[in-house]
Amino acid sequence: MRHAPSRWIPRDRPLVFAHRGGSRLAPENTIAAFDRGLAEGADGLEFDTRLSADGVPVVIHDDTLDRTTGGSGPVSVRTARDLAAVDAGHHFDPDAGFPWRGRGVGVPTLRELLDRYRDCPLIVELKEDGRELADSVLAEIRRVGADDRVCIGSFHWRVLRYVRRVAPRLATSASGLDIRVSMWLSRHGLPLWRPPFDVYQVPEVRHGLTIVTESFIRMARRAGVPVQVWIVDHAEDIRRLLDWGVEGILTDRPDVAVREVRAFRRS
Numbered sequence: 001m002r003h004a005p006s007r008w009i010p011r012d013r014p015l016v017f018a019h020r021g022g023s024r025l026a027p028e029n030t031i032a033a034f035d036r037g038l039a040e041g042a043d044g045l046e047f048d049t050r051l052s053a054d055g056v057p058v059v060i061h062d063d064t065l066d067r068t069t070g071g072s073g074p075v076s077v078r079t080a081r082d083l084a085a086v087d088a089g090h091h092f093d094p095d096a097g098f099p100w101r102g103r104g105v106g107v108p109t110l111r112e113l114l115d116r117y118r119d120c121p122l123i124v125e126l127k128e129d130g131r132e133l134a135d136s137v138l139a140e141i142r143r144v145g146a147d148d149r150v151c152i153g154s155f156h157w158r159v160l161r162y163v164r165r166v167a168p169r170l171a172t173s174a175s176g177l178d179i180r181v182s183m184w185l186s187r188h189g190l191p192l193w194r195p196p197f198d199v200y201q202v203p204e205v206r207h208g209l210t211i212v213t214e215s216f217i218r219m220a221r222r223a224g225v226p227v228q229v230w231i232v233d234h235a236e237d238i239r240r241l242l243d244w245g246v247e248g249i250l251t252d253r254p255d256v257a258v259r260e261v262r263a264f265r266r267s
Contacts (some may be wrong), residue, residue, distance in 0.1 A: 014264070015248040015265040016257045017123060018042040019231050020061065022179035024252040028068060029059045030105045032252035034117065041258035044121035046201075046230075048135055049110055050128060057110035057136045060088075061127065067091065067109065110137060112146045121149050123173070123201060123250070126163075138167050153201055153216035164196055171198040179211060186216040192223035200227045201245050201250065204241070217245045235260050 020028035028034045029047050037045060048061040049263035057236025058080055065071035065078075075083065088107050089100025111120065122132075126133055135151075141150050147169050154160050157175035164172055174182065174197045182200070185192055200220055204212040212229055220227045228248025232238050238249055238260040251257040 014242055014246060014261050015043040015121075015228065016041070016254055016256040017044045017046045017228065017248060019046045019120075019248045019250045019252050021045060021047065021253045022252055024233065024254065027089040027100050027105055029061060029107070030088050031108055031112070031116070032089070032103075033042060034098065034107050034113065037115070037254045038120065040254040041262075042120075042254040044123065045113070045115065045209060046123040046125070047124045048127050049133065051133050051136060052074050052080040052083055055077045055132070055136060057133065057140060058083050059108045059110060059113060063127070070101075075107075079145065080109055084109075107160055111143075112142050114140055114146055116142070118146075120153065122146070123151050123153055126152065126154040126159050129154070129159050131159070131162055134159050134163055134166075138163070138170075141167075141170070151199060151201075159196075173197055173199050173201040182219070183211060186213065186219040189215075190219075191218055192225065195223060195225060198225070200247075201224060201248075202227070202229060203231070204229055204237075212241070212244075212246070215245050217223070232257065232261050239264070 014187050021033025022037035023033060026033035034045050047059050049057045050060055052058050053076060061073055064074055065086060068088060068091060079213035084106040086106055089103055089105040094098045124137060141147060151171040151173055153173040155176050157177040160172050160175045177199055179202055182192060202211050217227050226247035228250060229241055229246050230250035232241060232249050232251050233253040234255055238257055242257060242264045249257045
């Protein structure tokens with residue numbers, strides 16, 4: 001088994017990660033959201049990366065600008081400078097009258113985040129299944145010597161296999177294929193043997209299929225692999241998962257999750 005850096009194995013309590021910075025509190029995948037998530041007490045940040053037209057890793061979930069910004073069209077045809085200038089707060093919180101519109105919140109680069117958030121673990125998701133994005137992300141991580149505080153995730157098993165080969169010191173999460181195999185093992189009471197990944201970052205349920213069960217968590221713990229569950233925003237769900245033994249919560253409501261984890265420590 002690979003040995004996960006200590007930042008991914010909690011010592012005295014489960015960890016809280018602000019998903020996309022805490023996208024229920026501020027515009028997702030923006031500096032505003034990441035600052036807010038950490039201010040609420042989150043231990044670390046989770047965010048998505050894609051390549052701009054000029055080959056710069058930028059932080060955005062969708063492959064187009066339409067849902068989260070005032071722009072439109074593919075991310076891949078815009079330069080990093082162009083993306084920094086779009087209004088990434090344009091659509092946030094219509095019930096409050098779009099409070100982030102026109103406040104200069106753009107699409108950040110991975111470099112900005114690595115430079116700004118130097119003291120917390122970062123979950124970096126690769127949204128593209130190709131070596132170009134992976135190599136660009138790895139170059140930025142090496143530039144600041146952030147190997148011990150970054151975990152690479154992706155739904156795509158091929159790009160994760162590539163990362164594990166070229167950057168063996170870097171933590172990676174389980175791919176979709178890894179998770180399907182693990183589910184089968186847990187349901188048949190079989191052990192997880194020499195996993196190529198360091199941590200599970202998984203939804204409790206996806207496409208109607210339950211992934212995280214108490215038996216899944218037991219299997220992972222016997223193998224020494226932390227289980228961190230996304231996206232968990234409601235206090236009762238957080239409490240239940242903590243009781244089951246998960247080691248991390250990825251949430252759009254870091255304010256709620258931090259409160260529940262702190263209460264769980266006192267119990």
